[in-house]
Amino acid sequence: xxxGVWDAVLELIARFVIxxxxxxxxxxxxxxxxxxxxxxxxxxxxxxxxAPARRGKRRMALRTPAGIHMPGPSMAPFxxxxxxxxxxxxxxxxxxxxxxxxxxxxxxxxxxLSEALGIYDREVTETGALAETVPAIIHRGPPPxxHMPGPSxxxFLGAIGVAMLMLGLxxxxxxxxxxxxxxxxxxxxxxxxxRKEYVQAVDADTTGHLENIPAPRTPTLLLSAIAVxxxxxxxxxxxxxxxxxxxxxTAPGASGGPPSGSPGPGGSAPPAGSGGPPASAPAADVTLVxxxxxxxxxxxxxxxxxxxxxxxxxxxxxxxxxVEFKDANGAEVWKGKTFPGVATTVYDVPALPAGSYIFLxxxxxxxxxxxxxx
Numbered sequence: 242x243x244x245g246v247w248d249a250v251l252e253l254i255a256r257f258v259i260x261x262x263x264x265x266x267x268x269x270x271x272x273x274x275x276x277x278x279x280x281x282x283x284x285x286x287x288x289x290x291x292a293p294a295r296r297g298k299r300r301m302a303l304r305t306p307a308g309i310h311m312p313g314p315s316m317a318p319f320x321x322x323x324x325x326x327x328x329x330x331x332x333x334x335x336x337x338x339x340x341x342x343x344x345x346x347x348x349x350x351x352x353x354l355s356e357a358l359g360i361y362d363r364e365v366t367e368t369g370a371l372a373e374t375v376p377a378i379i380h381r382g383p384p385p386x387x388h389m390p391g392p393s394x395x396x397f398l399g400a401i402g403v404a405m406l407m408l409g410l411x412x413x414x415x416x417x418x419x420x421x422x423x424x425x426x427x428x429x430x431x432x433x434x435x436r437k438e439y440v441q442a443v444d445a446d447t448t449g450h451l452e453n454i455p456a457p458r459t460p461t462l463l464l465s466a467i468a469v470x471x472x473x474x475x476x477x478x479x480x481x482x483x484x485x486x487x488x489x490x491t492a493p494g495a496s497g498g499p500p501s502g503s504p505g506p507g508g509s510a511p512p513a514g515s516g517g518p519p520a521s522a523p524a525a526d527v528t529l530v531x532x533x534x535x536x537x538x539x540x541x542x543x544x545x546x547x548x549x550x551x552x553x554x555x556x557x558x559x560x561x562x563x564v565e566f567k568d569a570n571g572a573e574v575w576k577g578k579t580f581p582g583v584a585t586t587v588y589d590v591p592a593l594p595a596g597s598y599i600f601l602x603x604x605x606x607x608x609x610x611x612x613x614x615x
Contacts, residue, residue, distance in 0.1 A: 328345070394457055398431075478605070479534070528552045531608065536610055543612065550588065551587070551588045553588065562582065565600065566599070574598065
């Protein structure tokens with residue numbers, strides 16, 4: 242009874258320590274939509290509670306102060322946002338949508354670049370506005386009455402977070418979790434800075450005094466933490482952490498007997514690293530051995546259109562492994578239960594259609610190979 246309770250506790254912990262990354266990736270759009278809905282609800286609630294705008298009887302005409310160049314309205318940011326959304330949607334649902342998203346984002350960014358170059362050529366090269374508007378003495382801040390957001394590392398940090406998230410979407414596992422954490426941390430920091438600017442702009446509307454936030458310092462601590470998290474995630478992803486013990490051996494028992502894998506009386510130990518199943522391997526149609534965070538075979542074959550038994554011999558002490566089958570499109574068709582070594586589990590694989598599949602360890606995606614069912 243106690244053994245059953247302990248197994249149930251381990252199974253519950255495994256759902257958090259070794260989650261189903263495919264399900265997590267599938268739920269990412271839902272989490273993003275919930276976050277967007279919460280932000281929009283809070284924004285509209287603030288607008289509803291805000292006092293009426295003091296504009297007088299007529300709408301004020303927006304005029305740029307003399308000597309200040311402001312680019313006109315542009316659809317480029319909106320088009321780039323659509324392209325990025327299509328690209329992320331294609332990462333979640335691979336296929337033609339991924340290609341369309343990449344093309345749309347590339348075209349939007351090229352359009353944005355050409356538009357910016359056109360403004361530069363027109364305002365600086367052709368009209369000589371730069372020579373006319375730049376004062377003899379360059380001030381350290383914007384002119385009086387003009388609020389300009391100061392320099393910020395947030396776009397750079399946000400780009401790092403997006404890059405790590407895309408890296409996690411490709412390799413899944415721990416890299417995906419760390420990519421989500423880094424992106425959330427960088428975006429929350431960006432939101433905090435924007436909130437500070439908004440508060441100062443509101444205060445200026447009341448007091449008539451505009452105060453710019455000070456120039457930021459280099460986020461050395463945050464960049465170091467991101468680098469450490471990336472290295473730690475790679476070590477977890479490839480299976481370097483937790484460290485694996487000597488495969489095939491266990492500690493001596495209370496009776497003082499020799500450890501498993503050691504030579505017995507009148508015999509010799511089996512050769513280490515032979516890659517084949519042990520002599521006491523269970524009866525199964527297909528047998529795989531996980532040793533030193535790698536499978537002993539890169540290709541296997543089995544029967545098609547009928548159930549068969551697959552034995553996984555986990556020789557990595559304390560390291561969890563399992564076997565998962567994916568089709569040619571990368572979709573999961575079957576996944577076995579994860580268990581730590583040293584142990585052996587015989588899976589009952591359901592009937593699968595004939596064809597080529599990819600088998601891998603869910604915890605360590607670098608452990609992979611091809612399976613042919615015929």
